[in-house]
Amino acid sequence: MKNSLGAKTIVPTTPVWVVGTYDREGRPNVMTAAWGGICCSQPPCIYVSLRKATYTYNNIVERKAFTVSIPSETYTKEADCFGLTSGKTVDKFAATGLTPVKSGLVDAPYVKEFPLVIECKVLKIVEIGLHTEFIGEIMDVKADSVVLNEKKLLNIEKVNPIIWNPSGMTYHKVGKPVGQSVAIGKEI
Amino acid sequence: MKNSLGAKTIVPTTPVWVVGTYDREGRPNVMTAAWGGICCSQPPCIYVSLRKATYTYNNIVERKAFTVSIPSETYTKEADCFGLTSGKTVDKFAATGLTPVKSGLVDAPYVKEFPLVIECKVLKIVEIGLHTEFIGEIMDVKADSVVLNEKKLLNIEKVNPIIWNPSGMTYHKVGKPVGQSVAIGKEI
Numbered sequence: 001m002k003n004s005l006g007a008k009t010i011v012p013t014t015p016v017w018v019v020g021t022y023d024r025e026g027r028p029n030v031m032t033a034a035w036g037g038i039c040c041s042q043p044p045c046i047y048v049s050l051r052k053a054t055y056t057y058n059n060i061v062e063r064k065a066f067t068v069s070i071p072s073e074t075y076t077k078e079a080d081c082f083g084l085t086s087g088k089t090v091d092k093f094a095a096t097g098l099t100p101v102k103s104g105l106v107d108a109p110y111v112k113e114f115p116l117v118i119e120c121k122v123l124k125i126v127e128i129g130l131h132t133e134f135i136g137e138i139m140d141v142k143a144d145s146v147v148l149n150e151k152k153l154l155n156i157e158k159v160n161p162i163i164w165n166p167s168g169m170t171y172h173k174v175g176k177p178v179g180q181s182v183a184i185g186k187e188i
Numbered sequence: 189m190k191n192s193l194g195a196k197t198i199v200p201t202t203p204v205w206v207v208g209t210y211d212r213e214g215r216p217n218v219m220t221a222a223w224g225g226i227c228c229s230q231p232p233c234i235y236v237s238l239r240k241a242t243y244t245y246n247n248i249v250e251r252k253a254f255t256v257s258i259p260s261e262t263y264t265k266e267a268d269c270f271g272l273t274s275g276k277t278v279d280k281f282a283a284t285g286l287t288p289v290k291s292g293l294v295d296a297p298y299v300k301e302f303p304l305v306i307e308c309k310v311l312k313i314v315e316i317g318l319h320t321e322f323i324g325e326i327m328d329v330k331a332d333s334v335v336l337n338e339k340k341l342l343n344i345e346k347v348n349p350i351i352w353n354p355s356g357m358t359y360h361k362v363g364k365p366v367g368q369s370v371a372i373g374k375e376i
Contacts, residue, residue: 002305002331002332003330003331003332003336003340004328004329004330005328005329005330005342007231007328007329008326008329009228009229009232009233009326010329011203011234011256011304011306011329012203012258012304012342012344012347012362013201013349013351014203014225015199015200015201015202034226035227035228035229036225037223037224037225037235038197038199038202038222038223038237039223039235039316039319039321040237040316040318041223041317041318041319042317042318042319043195043317044195044196044197045197045316045319046197046199047225047227049226049227049228068199070199073366076366076367076372077367077372077373077376078376079373080367080369080370080372080374081373081374082373083369083370083373084370084373084374096376117190118199123316124314124316126314126323128233128311128312128323129229129230129231129233130228130229130230131227131229131230131233133227133323135314135316135321137195138195138196138197139195140192140193140194141192141193141194141195141198142190142191142192143190143193144191145191152191153355154198154355154356156200156355156358156360159200161200161201162366163201163362165344165362165365166226167342167343168341168342168343168344168365169368169369169370169371170344170367170368170369171365171367171368171369172363172366173363173366174200174353174360174362174363175360175361175362175363176360176363177356177358177359177360178261178264178350178359178360178361179264179265179358179359180358180359181268181352181357181358181359182268182271182272182357183268184265184359185265185266185267185268185270185272186268186269186272188265188266188269188283188284
């Protein structure tokens, strides 16, 4: 017999994504979003869901583009900070000492110091309720050399991303591997 | 200077969600999805993105409901198995010895042995490309007593969910906590 916990968004786990945009004056802004994920393979798409009250919301509506920069564990504090203040009143790059880099592919900036970035053009905007979902087509994924293995493939241990647990409001490391997909299920 | 990896869905990390549905004849089915996440706080919503070729796709279109059962690490093999075969030809519950339970709230079954389940009614269907996104309003979240703490709140260490890394096709444990959100960012 399972216990009812109510209709809540307390599902583990979510990513910790830093969404980069330009405002009307061309000032770079970042905010941290946990309501995000991959939503299509062809075209390759991710989404972020944002409240209309965020500064980023209008930036994406106007520029039709955003980036997602993935912080490594080293930048957990900065990622949390990016979710605490608004670009309406704070220059979050200046506040944290991090560096905006203009994407060459989409009209949005990413965070230079974060090891992995995704550059997106808005494909669809879906009104859900308090949150609006921005579905972005991935134009490119870019990574620092230090997070690639010898075959130039992305190594998750080297990226060392953090994830978020909505039920405990805690950030976590990615833990040890426990199996290869499309493989261990064949043992059944 | 960052290295271009191409327009690929290789972003770490995704959840490992087992989507439960009934087919036209009322037979319970499950499939594992990694393209899923939380997408709205009010109403509380999650989504799963599925290819039209999946058996689950038609089940959700017809029943307008699905559940998500979260496997603990113990069930990594079963979760992988659920993504390898189709409900068109295989009774996945029988194949794995797991037990379908009819939800009392939505027209879909969940997996009894998994510690955490989310019951959803379809709110929106969004065509993206190869994948169709089913946005489901959360009707309830249910958990086994053994994954709750003394205050009856969900404990992620006890749930012991797995996550997936698309770039390496590996399942991972959730690692150690590295900070409290809406807290550690204030130190900056």
